Amino acid sequence: QAVVTQEPSLTVSPGGTVTLTCGSSTGAVTSGHYPYWFQQKPGQAPRTLIYDTSNKHSWTPARFSGSLLGGKAALTLSGAQPEDEAEYYCLLSYSGANWVFGGGTKLTVL
Amino acid sequence: EVQLVESGGGLVQPGGSLRLSCAASGFTVSSNYMSWVRQAPGKGLEWVSVIYSGGSTYYADSVKGRFTISRDNSKNTLYLQMNSLRAEDTAVYYCASPSYWGQGTLVTVSS
Numbered sequence: 001q002a003v004v005t006q007e008p009s010l011t012v013s014p015g016g017t018v019t020l021t022c023g024s025s026t027g028a029v030t031s032g033h034y035p036y037w038f039q040q041k042p043g044q045a046p047r048t049l050i051y052d053t054s055n056k057h058s059w060t061p062a063r064f065s066g067s068l069l070g071g072k073a074a075l076t077l078s079g080a081q082p083e084d085e086a087e088y089y090c091l092l093s094y095s096g097a098n099w100v101f102g103g104g105t106k107l108t109v110l
Numbered sequence: 111e112v113q114l115v116e117s118g119g120g121l122v123q124p125g126g127s128l129r130l131s132c133a134a135s136g137f138t139v140s141s142n143y144m145s146w147v148r149q150a151p152g153k154g155l156e157w158v159s160v161i162y163s164g165g166s167t168y169y170a171d172s173v174k175g176r177f178t179i180s181r182d183n184s185k186n187t188l189y190l191q192m193n194s195l196r197a198e199d200t201a202v203y204y205c206a207s208p209s210y211w212g213q214g215t216l217v218t219v220s221s
Contacts, residue, residue, distance in 0.1 A: 001171060036208060038155070038208075040155075045204060045211045045212065045213050045214055046147075046155065046204070046206075046211055047211065048208060048209050048210070048211070051208075051209060057209060087154075089154065089155050091155075091157070091208070096160075096162070096168070097168045098157075098168065098170075099145065099157040099160060100157060101147075101154060101155045101156060101157055102154075103154050104154045104155070
């Protein structure tokens with residue numbers, strides 16, 4: 001069973017830039033893991049921000065972007081807003097037969 | 111507008127069974143891969159199961175042999191049959207496309 005790792009917590013200043021990462025215990029994360037990124041605020045269901053590494057939905061704010069960086073999936077937030085304070089989860093697919101979430105990153109905008 | 115609405119959660123004793131439903135509108139369940147994801151109180155997200163458009167199904171090790179994912183194309187509804195429930199299965203269960211998410215349904219396993 002693969003383990004997906006994320007930073008437990010990060011802090012960013014309003015207007016600042018921060019990168020969240022998502023690593024795999026099996027090796028480098030590639031586009032073949034179809035990385036997803038989700039945002040969850042307290043008491044709410046998760047919301048999908050990024051799919052297949054870097055694709056955005058119509059509701060994804062332009063300040064969010066996804067990429068592969070140094071063998072990991074990455075979510076970059078450029079120009080952080082107070083409403084971006086939330087928990088962020090990545091999800092990786094392992095040959096389609098097993099999907100594994102990361103433990104989540106609690107992002108504070110302060 | 112896409113909507114996924116889960117139902118069927120509740121309180122069940124250890125060893126009991128429940129069937130969760132996820133009714134979709136504005137979205138065709140059979141044309142996409144659909145998953146069940148759960149979140150224990152105060153914990154992170156855990157992938158539970160997936161069903162692909164071709165019908166293939168897969169499960170997390172923690173539920174394999176106890177849970178069954180299925181769909182009814184005529185009702186455009188996804189299901190999760192949960193048997194031999196344990197206390198550690200207590201969680202909010204979400205269906206997800208995974209671009210779209212339902213609001214979740216709470217399952218509590220307790221005597």
